[in-house]
């Protein structure tokens with residue numbers, strides 16, 4: 001075996017694609033197995049972009065530059081394929097012990113790291129937005145609370161004979177704000193619990209219909225104020241073995257969303273039982289969820305662009321998903337014919353131990 005072919009058979013073992021060219025002419029002398037296994041060609045005329053995806057003219061192709069004798073030191077280039085982009089860090093060296101010289105290029109794929117970096121950046125961005133929204137959300141009930149209490153104090157000083165019912169009436173907005181603060185803080189606590197896998201279930205046996213009707217009754221007034229009617233449809237008589245408080249919380253989050261994003265249209269809640277799994281469905285006729293948002297709205301701090309309100313942290317559906325997971329179940333959203341959205345929470349009647357990830 002010649003020294004040359006011996007070296008090339010070693011290069012065939014490398015997981016990193018390698019291409020060897022004749023200097024100046026750019027004639028390809030050798031491509032190793034990793035380069036040949038790629039579903040596209042690394043060498044011209046295959047078009048290439050820079051690391052940010054801006055198309056490069058043919059003379060800026062890394063292989064052309066290396067053939068001209070330029071030394072590439074870890075520059076990023078991107079090859080587009082119908083299946084997705086591939087980003088490589090390219091290095092080149094010229095061996096001039098022979099004439100013409102031999103250029104060796106290595107292409108180290110970094111696409112998975114780039115994607116991970118983008119995801120991380122996105123998650124950090126979402127967290128920053130969350131922090132500013134969360135502080136705003138926590139601040140506004142406190143401001144209202146302070147105003148209400150100050151007014152009550154002034155009133156008590158001026159009108160010494162305030163009746164009990166007058167005090168109770170003036171305290172109502174303060175209580176509303178305290179409840180809102182309570183929900184916010186509870187959601188924040190739940191998110192940190194879910195993230196640390198500390199979502200422990202306290203299971204009990206109870207009748208499904210009672211829970212569904214109780215939750216919906218609790219929201220009747222709120223949905224009426226939003227112009228919606230909230231109707232409980234079918235509910236099979238079934239004993240379930242779940243964490244009652246958690247499932248109430250999950251259903252409440254779905255109903256709250258239906259009220260918030262339901263555009264004042266009718267909201268229906270129904271339950272079904274099939275093969276040991278209960279499906280709880282909450283449907284509204286509001287703004288709906290775009291196809292592209294149907295996965296990400298279940299991630300923490302994520303809010304779909306449309307229908308965004310300040311009064312929303314993007315935590316509700318994440319908590320629903322974690323509650324579903326802890327019960328060995330799932331939650332998903334689909335479109336409703338005629339507009340709106342349909343959220344389905346599927347939970348096995350009997351929860352077996354669910355291993356935490």
Ligand SMILES: Nc1ncnc2c1ncn2[C@@H]1O[C@H](COP(=O)(O)OP(=O)(O)OP(=O)(O)O)[C@@H](O)[C@H]1O
Pocket residue numbers: 187253257258260261262284286287288289297302303304305306307308311312313314315316317318340341
């Ligand atoms: N029924 C729905 N119809 C249309 N869009 C919805 C519906 N439910 C949720 N969404 C979208 O999904 C996003 C995430 O919902 P999620 O319940 O997690 O957060 P939120 O309602 O924005 O805030 P939070 O529940 O923390 O107060 C919402 O911001 C909204 O854009």
Ligand SMILES: [Mg+2]
Pocket residue numbers: 253256257312315316317
């Ligand atoms: Mg919500």
